Amino acid sequence: MKRLAGAEFAPETTYLNTPGSGLLPARAIDALRDEAEAAASYGTMGRDYFGPAAAARASFARLVGTTPDRVAVGSSVAVSTAVIAASLPEGAEVLLPEDDFSSLVNPFTVRAGLRVRFAPLARLAEAVRPGTALVACSAVQALDGRLADLAAVREAARAHGARTLVDMTQGAGWLPLDAEQYDYVVCGAYKWLLCPRGTSFLVVAADAPQPPASHAGWVAGADPGEANYGPIAHLAEDARRYDEPHGHLVHVGAQHSLALLEEVGVAAVHAHDTALAERYRAGLAELGYAPLPAPGSAIVTVPALAAAHDALAEEGILTAVRAGKLRAGFHLYNTAEDVDRMLEVVKRLDLPRS
Known part of the structure; x- marks a missing residue:
């Protein structure tokens, strides 16, 4: 992993804020630079608008264990989640964990006519009940790094006839995940997947209810070249019907970032x-x-160390404070030396333990 970090990453900081946003690898930066220069002669959609997005779609599908025809490209988790929220019938009950990330929660709470219920993450599976239409949760909690018991949630949902939606934003790229196990998956790719911000994915299972393509634009047509004007005669038969007209440059970067993660392998990154x-x-x-309990997580959150944030930043160690707690995340560009350097600063500060 050190060899890889040296080849693709050379940050001037000790970067431990991947739960906030990831670093771009050198190959993605080079591709973005070349494409940005090409835009001066070929426009902001480049010489091949669909190629990089298609490559990113296929790489993401392989990383999470599904097929490209089930994957839509987009720009934000909130938009993808809103597609699912809008598809639910009036009065449907949605079950969510307490304190999950707002991009997963808000599309359901602002949608009129839904009954939204919350439960502690550790008891989410047992909170599923007859009449629950959808259970939605993050695979990994952004606030403290806790891993959801996705197997238990999935089995409880099946037992009660509920559908499942999993946000993989804080897990895809380092945590082995299988998108085929859930009805819907949303994922922001600018964190652990190392893509430029503005890259996200929506996965819709083949046997799940297919939401209306309520934001269908020209790219959602079976033949986008014939879908520029007036009503779309034929939507794409697969998940591409949910595509947003994508940012070309961000997907140029995404193509190369996701290819890197495929080369390294999620299992190696996880270890x-x-x-x-x-x-x-x-x-x-x-x-x-x-730290807050989060067994098996790459995210570590410590309540007593929030006051260390600024001192760490002065030393070039970048972390984040969330809900009054210091959060750090460790990814493929980090080393044991990074960990030891942070611990040395924490020891020197000698902050109160509680």
């Missing part, structure tokens, strides 16, 4: 990331600090 997170947890324990 690397979680080993660094465990090294950090062990070091925190030696210093007397207790």
